[in-house]
Amino acid sequence: MTLSICLTVNGVRKDVMLDDPRVTLLDLLRERLDLTGTKKGCDRGQCGACTVLVDGRRINACLALAVSLDGADVLTIEGLADGDRLDPVQAAFIAHDGFQCGFCTPGQIMSAVGLIREGEAGSDPERIREGMSGNLCRCGAYAGIVEAVLDAQRLANEERRVA
């Protein structure tokens, strides 16, 4: 059974022939498109390391069959920066030490980008913690992560005001 799908990944159209329907979006990104920035942690939707945006919404790439996302627009950590210019969320994670080993970081950052787009957390750290509860950090860098998201959220609000 060969399945042909088309995805837009980080702005680039990708036509993919799948020889197996079991391929998840996560495995497609990592094993077939060589985009290894998206991490495989638990592979069961519990840790959030595989978080990417699909059609602008954050989801767990490990629990989505690639074939069922035919036609979708996917944004991964590799597509976030504009050349050498980091996305404000990436810059905020560096500024606030929002990581230690770094394994969960791509998922944390993509989740934070999704959270800010959802527009509900505002400047309330409790809402940010709850909004980031789908992302685990085994190093326990949570304090820095919350500060980074608060800061990035503040920047996003300022940009919105200027625009």
Add this chain to the structure above:
Amino acid sequence: MNLFDYVRPASVAEAVVAASEPGAAYLAAGTNLLDLMKGGALRPSRLVDVSRLPGLDRIEMLADGGVRIGAMVRNADLARDPAFATAYPAVAEALLSGASPQLRNTATVGGNLMQRTRCAYFYDTASACNRREPGAGCDALAGENRTHAVLGWSDACIATNPSDFCVPLVAFDAVVEIEGPSGRRDVPLEDFHLLPGTAPEHESVLAAGELITGLRLSPEAADFRAHARYLKLRERTSFAFALVSAAAALRIEGGTIRSARLALGGVAAKPWRARAAEALLVGATPTVESFALAADVALAEAMPSGDNAFKIELAKRVVKRAFLLATAGTPRRMPALPASAFSSDTGVLSHA
């Protein structure tokens, strides 16, 4: 994960035909199904992808004041729909207390109704589970069972239904719209999930090929919107299934309860409507004493199925406190921690 045929039908009618084959399963977002398939607990030979069937992704406010929710509406979209969340705040709160933001962004309304128990023995293919393999036995009975059922269980199965969403839906008499090989039918959600009895493998009334196409809530359900809450006790603050939860709603006029709704989650193999407790509250004053009596009645038939006698007392306290929260009034803004016992912004007692 086993190999399967992947089918993407273009219509509900095509989907029903494709899923009527033995071994077929419907695939929506797959957040529960793929997890179970990765562990080998489920091995469907065909997946019928209904995630993009036309017409199933709408939230429609009906002329009579009720609402119809398409089966493929995503949990987050329903919880964030302003008209829906205003009319049915306890349902929105239950949705936002479930899973994680990533999962809520993709998990569907129909999939939520069809999610399987989180009993570890159901997931573990090395364990005996009557639900997964009829006649195999139940390793939960003599196993780790402190989170298991205290109502409606049998010696064949003591698993619970993990849904938050279904708890207020049952309290508000939601109706499930179903399409199948022999046409369309409506089933009250309260009758949709089955208690285990001697055949726990039969989890719902759905026959082979039948597909949930939507849900309806009546306008009467929205009459409770000023006093409607969902309270969910978990073993960690966020991203955890309920140990015990309750949807409690009141219509209060002149200091007297005119009508009450109560359903419990995490206590049985189905969302548990407590009608006798509701009846007791009609005409009562909304006080802690009234709610304590209602809680006793709601749990009158509860029995521990293992190391879980504490859940009975816990459930009573959750019922009592959910009604106190409902009496205090639906918060104007969704709490930072939806349905959490640790929210302190409503000014009610902070102990259950």
